[in-house]
Amino acid sequence: MAKSIQDKPTIAERLQTASTQTVDNLQGSQFWNSVFRPGSVFRKGYTDSPRNRSYVIMNSVLYHLHPVKVKRHAVKVSYTLCLGGLSFFIFILLTVTGIFLMFFYRPTAAAAWDDIQSLQTAVTFGLLVRNMHRWAAHLMVLSVFLHMARVFYHGAYKAPREFNWVIGVILLKLTLLLSFTGYLLPWDQLALWAVTVGTNMMGFTPVLGDQVKFVLLGGAVIGTDTLLRWYVLHVLMLPFVIVIFMAIHFWRVRKDGGISGPL
């Protein structure tokens, strides 16, 4: 018997079948499987099982900082106040705004002050980004300090987290050093005298005072060599070192039983 007209697939049905087949072929391809690792929700035949949920965390570059399992109390914002995370976020903001500022700044005694002035007056968003960088620097000192106070209040420095407390103290020192080295870069009176006072104080270090002062100033008196030295410390060396210590810090948070200890 001849098929009735209703048995023929409509154009919409044919299009739907074709698109389902294309998606099916794509999901089964080597290319797709090389991008999405086992357990990914985008893989063919994904099922919502505990094993696949663990895979999503373990195999994703975005999620692997988080543990596969989190204690219920640990995700309460009111426990950590997210102060560690906030410190990290501010650090990222400082890096992004800092890179912007680097495009318009030359670290020499002759150019630095003028560059900051033209950054504020002639560069689009220059004043805004400079202020974001400055305020974020103040905020980071505050949030790191409050994070430390939170950790102390909860006794989260106790075993097995003693080592991470020590890493934290190093992070606090590095945060303060980043703040202080950045202070000289505008090359204004405030910066010059703050650094003069700071390096004079460090000149009183027992035994090696004169040498410490010489190394910090890049000479006998504050000048363009000091500026270059502090610039390299501020934009390269200290950020590099702090990132390494942050990585160790986050890794230890995970290994010591996750955030929000001890409970």
Ligand code: HEM
């Ligand atoms: C750049 C500075 C820092 C960053 C970015 C940072 C980041 C973090 C993050 C994201 C956490 C996990 C959850 C949280 O409490 O928010 C954490 C936990 C911790 N931090 Fe920091 N931190 C910094 C400085 C410090 C300082 C100064 C100390 C102490 C001297 C410290 C000691 C600890 C300890 C002991 C933990 C584990 C706390 C727990 O398990 O409850 N950190 N940190």
